[in-house]
Amino acid sequence: MTEQTADLLKGNEALALAAIRYGCDGYFGYPITPQSEVLETLMAEAPWETTGMVVMQAESEPAAINMVYGGAACGRRVMTSSSGPGISLKQEGISYLAGAELPALIVNVMRGGPGLGTIQPSQADYFQAVKGGGHGDYRLIVLAPAGVQDMADFVSLAFDLAFAYRVPAMILADGAIGQMMEKVTLPPWRRRLTDAEIAERYPWAAVGKPASRSRNVLTSLELDQAVMERKSLALQERYARIEAAETRSEAYLTDDAEMLLVAFGSAARIYRKTVDLARQRGVRLGLLRPVTLWPFPTQAIARLVGQVTSVLVVELNAGQMVEDVRLAAGGRVPVEHYGRLGGVVFSPDEILEAALSQWNKTNRK
């Protein structure tokens, strides 16, 4: 268990190693491309022999998410990972986690869809992650990593936020980030919480009822509509607190920008280069990268909209986050979308062309 300073790792591997170092109690997965290295790395590391972390290959995605539900209900730090088709199968369990107010980490390494789709990278699950893929009025805290370092760092961020608010969190990556190798500094080791610490920190957890307290029940069921409305409103109030305190975004050369690019995840990483290229051509482009997709950085975008003449939203999908950017812009400037689908990833030059063409269109008026 020596400290590693830097290593060359795939995003999926970095995520798995970071989970062990964080003191994660359990991982429950099912193979699906392009994220199977998470389960494979954990099995190869055999953390049950060192930290005591449980790693299981479940019989299906519904079983895996319900194992997560069980582990979370006992106050443990548990997680699962999958890709689009598997995440769809987990939606019922995710809704139950939200309804029972259970903290957990779900990782989606996105691929192109719908259906079986393709195994190539995509950002087509934005709606599913951010707008609630399962049933009921609920939210997930959604973090969008833009590189391998983020895959390592977001494990602790996601767990910490999930436990602070008792809301499930999702890391919404994509096949490019899961598969590409980069230099990464793994997070420091933290030890797993003991049974006594869990019982003390999480008094709601089902760990066995001592005589000193009444029984703990983790459920999302309530038949009395008045009580159910009160519970639902309390959840919404918690979501409002998360929106106020936990919205994160990253700005690149936005201070003097006259046109704004908005992109998340791997797209945001690629288009930094576009910003540099555009500035060489005399167009002051800036980039805003939402780090939390929910809560969405509405205010950060609204502030920038006041200084630019147009906004271009670049996504590896048919236009999903663009809807939230348009809401933030409030009709003050044109907000266009540029996307590629089906696993095709565009180059910085291709986006430069799209940005310049929009720039010329906007400024010809």
Added chain:
Amino acid sequence: MKRTSTDTIRREGRVVHRRTPLLTDAHMHYCPGCNHATVHRLVAEVLDEMGLQADAIGIGSVGCSVFIYNYIDIDWIQASHGRAPAVATAVKRLNPSRLVFTYQGDGDLAAIGTAETIHACNRGENIAIIYVNNSIYGMTGGQMAPTTPLGMRTSTTPQGRDARLHGYPLDICRLLRRLSGVGFMARRRVDTPRHIRTAKQAIREAFECSLAGRGTAVVEIMAECLTNKF
């Protein structure tokens, strides 16, 4: 509800009935004649007699027994429909010293949860499964279950279950008992005092099996749904 003098009944100085300490004061929502009330009491008595209140984590399911957490005074996790064995798997692996058991009906265990049931048993998870089989979907109003006998009339087989239309009744325990991970299996009923006593003994042995780490323990209780009888 206040406890009444019926908590303890003595006859000729001897205690012949004692209120089960682990049953709560909540009014049970079950229909008159429902076997769930009996089986709940047996589970609570065994937990009490084995001194397991502080060490037990129960996994409820979806069906008539969904509110079991209102009646037995231990920590509970309410699982989604059919997934209780998967929930229990993680709870037990993360809390190896605890008694972890599910309480499921036949629609939950033998239809929508078939995969989770078979795989938990096949892995030999050290959990106990209390399987109450009344051969019908009770909570939703008496629809056919995989366990419904041929010829039986239900709200979705008003002419009687016909194998050509609906297939044959699924005796899932006959499948499960072939699996190497199953450490204990019993089929009991709760229709007479003598049968109730043997059912209680089976629940105790199931809990002992999972605590000893001898694999998955399954107790099937043959029950009746009087409300939904056609």
